[in-house]
Amino acid sequence: MSPRKSDSRARMVLGAAALLREYGASATSVDRVLAHSGAPRGSVYHHFPGGRAQLIDEAVALAGEFIAGLIDAAVRAGDPLAAIDAFFALWRHRLVDSGFRAGCPIVAVAVETNDEAPQLARSAAAVFARRREALAVLFVRHGLPEERGRLLAVFVIAAVEGAVIMCRADRSTAPLDAAAEIHDLLVHALRDRPDRGHAQRS
């Protein structure tokens, strides 16, 4: 768009993503993004005509694509179980490295979003959907039936996101470790067991 690449614009989006992880969506104000990224105050609405909402939205898209891209790369590399392990390990390292202050920026936006900013909810939903699909491919490649792969992808994404939240609150990686351990058992069980009919729920 611009005649030359803007450095401060990219730094603002990265800074916004970092603040989303550590402080949540509401606390990610324009002022704090500027302070964190060192970008100049005067050009905020030049780079982001949509104001703060646009900035957050781009940060969500960037952070979302980063994770989904990792999963895609793992699919191409061809070792599904190692890829899932890496997925758990990524969050574990982020938690520890940040002193248990960093969580998932997508979750932060999804939880704090309300009717006044519907676009942010849609962006968060798109990131979740993208991630689910990438992970489902991984499970199917690992030998699960397609339907089970999709269901399991939802379950695993949900469990990881929930575990990260609990890890932050507990200041411990124990919830994520427990989830990883159960996950191993789960994948083996779903691959080995025949698909019996299951009870219908109300």
Add this chain to the structure above:
Amino acid sequence: MSPRKSDSRARMVLGAAALLREYGASATSVDRVLAHSGAPRGSVYHHFPGGRAQLIDEAVALAGEFIAGLIDAAVRAGDPLAAIDAFFALWRHRLVDSGFRAGCPIVAVAVETNDEAPQLARSAAAVFARRREALAVLFVRHGLPEERGRLLAVFVIAAVEGAVIMCRADRSTAPLDAAAEIHDLLVHALRDRPDRGHAQRS
């Protein structure tokens, strides 16, 4: 404490919990709680000397105990699997009834909490721990070994919380439905399969 029971105080705590569910922690301002609960503005700091932080804290404790109490009641009633189904159903109904606006208030606080309000993180952690223990009892009663029951409790709580977040973003109960379906398979698998040694992760 007071010579007679205060009505507006309880209404404020309930109102705060409702706002936490629908709008998140940062959006749960004292003003909004007052407007939502119809409580008088003048007595806020009489009832809550600790200010807004104390109000949120009590709302977290109240909402947390409500869910944990449901699980406890299910344990006493003696039908573990029905109890878990009810656990999933509770969230499903809350989502649908609120037009997919309501989430988990504990998650909201946990995600938005930062270093300036460390007590809130501790309160959220306590609620999660309480819920994990109640659910672990349920699984052990269902026939799982104690260690697996504890691990599975963490996993299921995490998956439900994560699924609720995704349901809100997607405006659909599909993630929660998928989690419930996988959960059935998981419980059966972990009860039936012998406890093999599993690979150590870094």
Add this chain to the structure above:
DNA sequence: GTCTATACGAAGATAGAC
């Protein structure tokens, strides 16, 4: 693209009367 200055609202919290 970047600057300073400023308008405007909402938030938490306190003071002092009743």
Add this chain to the structure above:
DNA sequence: GTCTATCTTCGTATAGAC
């Protein structure tokens, strides 16, 4: 227990110069 100011800080956003 409840009322009505009021203080201060912080947030988004805009205006207009450079």
